[in-house]
Structures are given as structure tokens and as C-alpha cells.
Amino acid sequence: MPRVQSRRSFLLGLASIIGLSASRPTRVFAADSNSSVAFTSDLAQDYALSLLPIVDGSANLEIEQIVPVCQQIGLICGYEISVTREGSPYGYLILDASYPGLLKEITLGDTILPISASLSNAISTYSGQQATNPTVLISYNDIEYGTLVPGTRDCVTNYNNIRSVPIVTEKGIAPQSNNPTSWDAVIINEDDLMLHFQIDDLNGIPFRGVSESLVEARTNKYACVVSALYAVSMHYGLTSSNANQFNPDYYKEIWNVTGTTTYKTNDQGVEYGSTIIPDGIVPFKSLAAQKGRALNTQFFGYQPQFAQYRATIDQGNIGLYHMWINSRNSEGSIKLSGHTVTVTGYFTGHNGSSGIELQWLEVFDGWNTYPRAINYATPNMVKLNGTVFW
Incomplete structure (x- = not known):
């Protein structure tokens, strides 16, 4: 507003x-x-x-x-x-x-x-x-x-x-496109959403993530799954929950144990990584155990249910949401693009004029420090799955 x-x-x-x-x-x-x-x-x-x-x-x-x-x-x-x-x-x-x-x-x-x-x-x-x-x-x-x-x-x-x-x-508000070709059409700012929907129910975990720009500056690397698992680590005490105390060595440790590989390097020498889901979760759990925290996980297959994330948040836990879209690049070509976010909350609401009810996940998107929102019912995502921790 x-x-x-x-x-x-x-x-x-x-x-x-x-x-x-x-x-x-x-x-x-x-x-x-x-x-x-x-x-x-x-x-x-x-x-x-x-x-x-x-x-x-x-x-x-x-x-x-x-x-x-x-x-x-x-x-x-x-x-x-x-x-x-x-x-x-x-x-x-x-x-x-x-x-x-x-x-x-x-x-x-x-x-x-x-x-x-x-x-x-x-x-x-x-x-x-x-x-x-x-x-x-x-x-x-x-x-x-x-x-x-x-x-x-x-x-x-x-x-x-x-x-x-x-x-x-x-x-x-930014559209939840019938055929989203950019992440700007999928993940939006919460303020934009609150302007146009009456919120009926919500719950969330206070969270401030580490931005992509900071990660790149301190590690010369970036991978969305690694950033999402670093956020999980912040929540469960595996590293500092203060984003200003970002630990680049621990970020690189997650990168290595999850088998993240470099798929491209930009002109400044920053490596961008790809992680196989859910293969990277098991070694991450082993890393957490080495640091004194035994984590339980549950992997949700295709199209995890909103209720599953809702129950996770209500219990004070967080999870990951893995998504793919057909993304349009700067030349106009379509290619498969994947992204993983950390789910830190949820809210439901309805449009005041139409009465249509929607379900939203509050997420740390890995790019910014503040929470954003995803319409859980965004159609025509190529494939979806998720992982929750407790």
C-alpha cells in the first residue's frame, strides 16, 4: 500500500x-x-x-x-x-x-x-x-x-x-498465470496480495533469510536448494539464525554434501549450482546429525497438499517447496526452469468482489531477505514436490 x-x-x-x-x-x-x-x-x-x-x-x-x-x-x-x-x-x-x-x-x-x-x-x-x-x-x-x-x-x-x-x-496484483513463464509471475510480494484479498486464516514463523547477493559476495556460489537448506539450518539451530552472521564455510559445506554441481559460471566468476531432489536431503540430514541435531524428514511426491504444509507450520516446523515452470529466456525461447523455496508460513483468503477463495504459501524465495507469497493453486506448473523437516 x-x-x-x-x-x-x-x-x-x-x-x-x-x-x-x-x-x-x-x-x-x-x-x-x-x-x-x-x-x-x-x-x-x-x-x-x-x-x-x-x-x-x-x-x-x-x-x-x-x-x-x-x-x-x-x-x-x-x-x-x-x-x-x-x-x-x-x-x-x-x-x-x-x-x-x-x-x-x-x-x-x-x-x-x-x-x-x-x-x-x-x-x-x-x-x-x-x-x-x-x-x-x-x-x-x-x-x-x-x-x-x-x-x-x-x-x-x-x-x-x-x-x-x-x-x-x-x-x-501480479498474476498467477495460467502458463507462467517467469518467476515474477509465480512469487509475489505479500503487500500486493494483502491489498486485494480478505485474509481468513494465517500462521507463520518469523524469519529473515540471507539474500542471493550476500551469498554470492561471500561464497562466489549460489544454488537455490543450498540456500533453502541453509534457511532450514537457521531455523533448527545448525547455524546462526541472524542473517547478518552468515557463515560462508557452512554454506559451502551444504553445497558439497548435497552433491550440488556447477551448471554455469557468470562473468564475475560466480558458480550457479544444481542439486538433485530428493537425493540431497539424506546427506544434509547426516550433516545436521554431525552438528548435534537429529532431523526427521518427509518427502511429498507430486503435488503436495496444502494441508501438509499447514500442519507443518502449525507445529512450528518448516519445509521446502520444489517447483518447475517453462521459463522464457531473454531470446524468447522456452526452457524448463526449477526453483526451490523455504516454506515459512501460510494464509488463506478470498477476493472481496468475487468471493473466490485462495490458499497461499509464505516463502523465503532465496533471492531476497523478506518473506514472499506463492499462490498454491497456480496452474500448469510442470512438476511440484516438497520436503518438510521436524
Whole structure:
């Protein structure tokens, strides 16, 4: 969720917005999270209602609709607020949390339609479908906005351009693709998810992992299974649970005992490894025993059940999730791509508008230090299996 300065301070600062909006805005970001608040649609509405009398003294101005505006990476950055006067269209405002004063654009006047309405007409023209208002706008740049044409992978824009769909959906979150060709379409930030789903049940183990960049800098190696098993080691006391006390020698020890082999080396000399699953688990258990921790494991075959991970987390334990997709490389060719993550939690929820229920795994993805999320029901993964520890 985008954040803005405190509710009181930005409402008191309305007078300065008029001056700011006259010049090209500079993008800035909040430096102090303790003095910021989530920029919700309710807050955007309050802001617009306070702003409208200042910029236009017309009587009977009302807000008709608020539509989220997303960046192409799927994060909500602001809102389009459509305005009516005496029941007739009277323009719109675009509020953006990254703009000083929040006001990115304001266009008011008789019969002026909001961008969402023009995109609704564009959808109808392009697809032959009955016009429907978009549930989210995609911001491509300062002046061009688009929205997904239902039932397609195309976006139409207010400049009548047709773009391929970026990594957002109508609900504004990275898609759980029907045929995912990149890991960005499978593993997403939890904040993006929480914006659009009512969470019904959750449990997780507080965890901060070791990033790929740190691993590479300290070991000159990286393998997802090794990083996942290092995370398991952090949880079960085989190495420090403090990510700042990363032990490169122990990482290399896991690499060696699991039979991880180098499949490529980059220009900087970093080796990238491949580990056979589940063959590497048995020697890892032996390594743990040598260090004084007897670990039990259970290997889940194809398509492990969500309930199995749920029970594991509820018991205070963690596991691995092994996944493969048909990945598209930079030349456009499709190849099989595997990745292993550490499962540190779960949550279930439903979409507020559709009521569709989803199950999500909270994971340490091996690339970042913070937890991320995977839709457990992501279809057309090539093969799935898992390992849990206790």
C-alpha cells in the first residue's frame, strides 16, 4: 500500500498543492515510515473532497467513483477520482503517492469524462464486448493509462495503443498465470496480495533469510536448494539464525554434501549450482546429525497438499517447496526452469468482489531477505514436490 505523510499534515497542506500542481512534479518517497499512513481509497476520497472547493467553486460537486491506479509492477500508487456536478460528468483527479502534494493531474469541466470511462469505451470498441468500467488503471507513464481487456492478454490505453499485459491483473496484483513463464509471475510480494484479498486464516514463523547477493559476495556460489537448506539450518539451530552472521564455510559445506554441481559460471566468476531432489536431503540430514541435531524428514511426491504444509507450520516446523515452470529466456525461447523455496508460513483468503477463495504459501524465495507469497493453486506448473523437516 502506498504511504503518505500523516493525515492531519497533508490535509492541512492543501493550500500548497495549487502551487505545486502548476509545475512538473518531482517524484519523491517517504523517508520516515513512522510519520506516514497508508494511502487508502477512503483517505483519497477525503482528500479530494477537501481539494475540490479550492480548485473549483462550482456548486454540487460530488465524487462518483474511485479507481485504483497501479504501477506496471503491480503496486497501487494512487487513485483516479471521477467527479460529477448535478449528476453530470465533470472531470477527474489523479492522486499519486509519489507526487509532492499527491496531485498528479486534475481536469475539471462540463461533460469531461474520467480516463476510466474512456478506457471502458475503448474496451468495447476493441473487443466488441459491452462497455464496463475498469477495476484498476495501469500507469505506463505520466500521461498514458491502460487496462486489461477481459478474456485477453491485451491492454488498451487512452492513446488507443494496444500493449501486452504487464505483470498486473484487473485486481492490481501480479498474476498467477495460467502458463507462467517467469518467476515474477509465480512469487509475489505479500503487500500486493494483502491489498486485494480478505485474509481468513494465517500462521507463520518469523524469519529473515540471507539474500542471493550476500551469498554470492561471500561464497562466489549460489544454488537455490543450498540456500533453502541453509534457511532450514537457521531455523533448527545448525547455524546462526541472524542473517547478518552468515557463515560462508557452512554454506559451502551444504553445497558439497548435497552433491550440488556447477551448471554455469557468470562473468564475475560466480558458480550457479544444481542439486538433485530428493537425493540431497539424506546427506544434509547426516550433516545436521554431525552438528548435534537429529532431523526427521518427509518427502511429498507430486503435488503436495496444502494441508501438509499447514500442519507443518502449525507445529512450528518448516519445509521446502520444489517447483518447475517453462521459463522464457531473454531470446524468447522456452526452457524448463526449477526453483526451490523455504516454506515459512501460510494464509488463506478470498477476493472481496468475487468471493473466490485462495490458499497461499509464505516463502523465503532465496533471492531476497523478506518473506514472499506463492499462490498454491497456480496452474500448469510442470512438476511440484516438497520436503518438510521436524
